[in-house]
Structure formats: C-alpha cells, structure tokens
Amino acid sequence: MKLSYLWRGLPGHPIHPPLTDATIGAYTAATVMAVASVIGVAEKSAAHGWWLALVVGLIATALTALTGFFDWLTIEWGSNLWWTATWHMLSMLTATVFFLIAALVGHAGYKTGAVETGPFILTVVGFCFLTVGGWLGGAVVYVHGMRVLSLTGEPPGRAVAPVPHPEKEMAEGG
Numbered sequence: 178m179k180l181s182y183l184w185r186g187l188p189g190h191p192i193h194p195p196l197t198d199a200t201i202g203a204y205t206a207a208t209v210m211a212v213a214s215v216i217g218v219a220e221k222s223a224a225h226g227w228w229l230a231l232v233v234g235l236i237a238t239a240l241t242a243l244t245g246f247f248d249w250l251t252i253e254w255g256s257n258l259w260w261t262a263t264w265h266m267l268s269m270l271t272a273t274v275f276f277l278i279a280a281l282v283g284h285a286g287y288k289t290g291a292v293e294t295g296p297f298i299l300t301v302v303g304f305c306f307l308t309v310g311g312w313l314g315g316a317v318v319y320v321h322g323m324r325v326l327s328l329t330g331e332p333p334g335r336a337v338a339p340v341p342h343p344e345k346e347m348a349e350g351g
C-alpha cells in the first residue's frame with residue numbers, strides 16, 4: 178500500500194470528494210438556518226444551528242482543503258485542468274474566508290440567539306462562492322476527468338476497490 182493513499186485515497190476512490198460533501202453540507206445547512214433565523218422561523222434555535230454548522234464546516238474545510246491541495250499539486254502546471262482546479266480552489270478559499278468572518282463576528286449573535294445582518298450577508302456571499310467553487314470542482318471531475326478511472330465494464334466486486342489484482346494480471350499473462 179502506498180503512503181500517498183492516506184491523503185489521496187485509493188485509485189478510483191479519492192479522499193477529497195467525500196470530504197467536500199461534509200463541508201458543503203455543513204455550509205449549506207448554515208445558510209439555510211441563517212435564512213430561517215432572519216425570517217423568524219425558530220429564530221433562536223436556527224441562529225444557534227447556523228453558528229454551530231459554520232464551525233463544523235470550518236473544521237471539515239481543514240481536511241477538505243488539505244486533500245484538495247495535495248491533488249492540485251499533481252496537476253500539470255498551466256494546463257486547462259490546472260486552471261479549472263485553481264479557480265475552484267480560489268473560489269472555495271474565498272468562501273471559507275467569508276464563512277470564517279461570519280462565524281467570528283456572528284458569535285455574539287449566536288450567544289443571544291440571533292443572526293445579525295452583517296454575519297447573515299457574509300454567510301450568503303460565502304454560499305455564493307461555495308456554489309461557484311462546487312460547480313468548478315464538478316468540472317474538474319466530470320469535464321476534465323481528474324482521478325476518474327472510467328472502468329465501465331469492471332464487476333461490482335472490483336469496482337469498489339480498483340487496485341491492481343495479481344490474479345487478473347496472471348490470467349492476462351502479466
């Protein structure tokens with residue numbers, strides 16, 4: 178087993194994409210709860226959930242960004258894929274900055290059970306950058322095909338772990 182599997186994942190099973198699900202989910206929940214608090218739906222509970230979801234998102238971002246950065250380092254500098262991945266990374270980092278500032282300046286509102294105007298705007302702007310970054314991340318995978326093996330004929334048992342199989346290589350004369 179290669180040491181890089183710890184931060185990159187197995188072939189066909191990179192670590193970065195599943196971590197993005199947790200990060201995007203936390204920030205999406207924070208945005209929904211911020212809106213719910215501002216419009217008066219469970220104002221205090223939603224405000225508490227908003228701030229806590231931001232904190233969870235920020236914690237998840239640390240691992241997500243780190244694994245994404247390691248993947249980014251493997252891309253050919255200046256290629257079309259590199260540019261798409263770079264814009265993805267910049268958009269996600271920008272979103273993170275907005276969410277971080279929202280959490281920092283919004284902590285007082287969390288304690289009183291209200292999402293104040295400034296942190297609310299920061300959260301919505303962060304969510305906009307998150308959406309653009311997610312779109313670009315999708316392009317990295319679905320347009321450029323980064324880390325996609327495209328083994329459509331692979332049987333289910335092997336598709337869950339498409340690593341080299343010695344018995345298959347022996348049968349093929351390898």
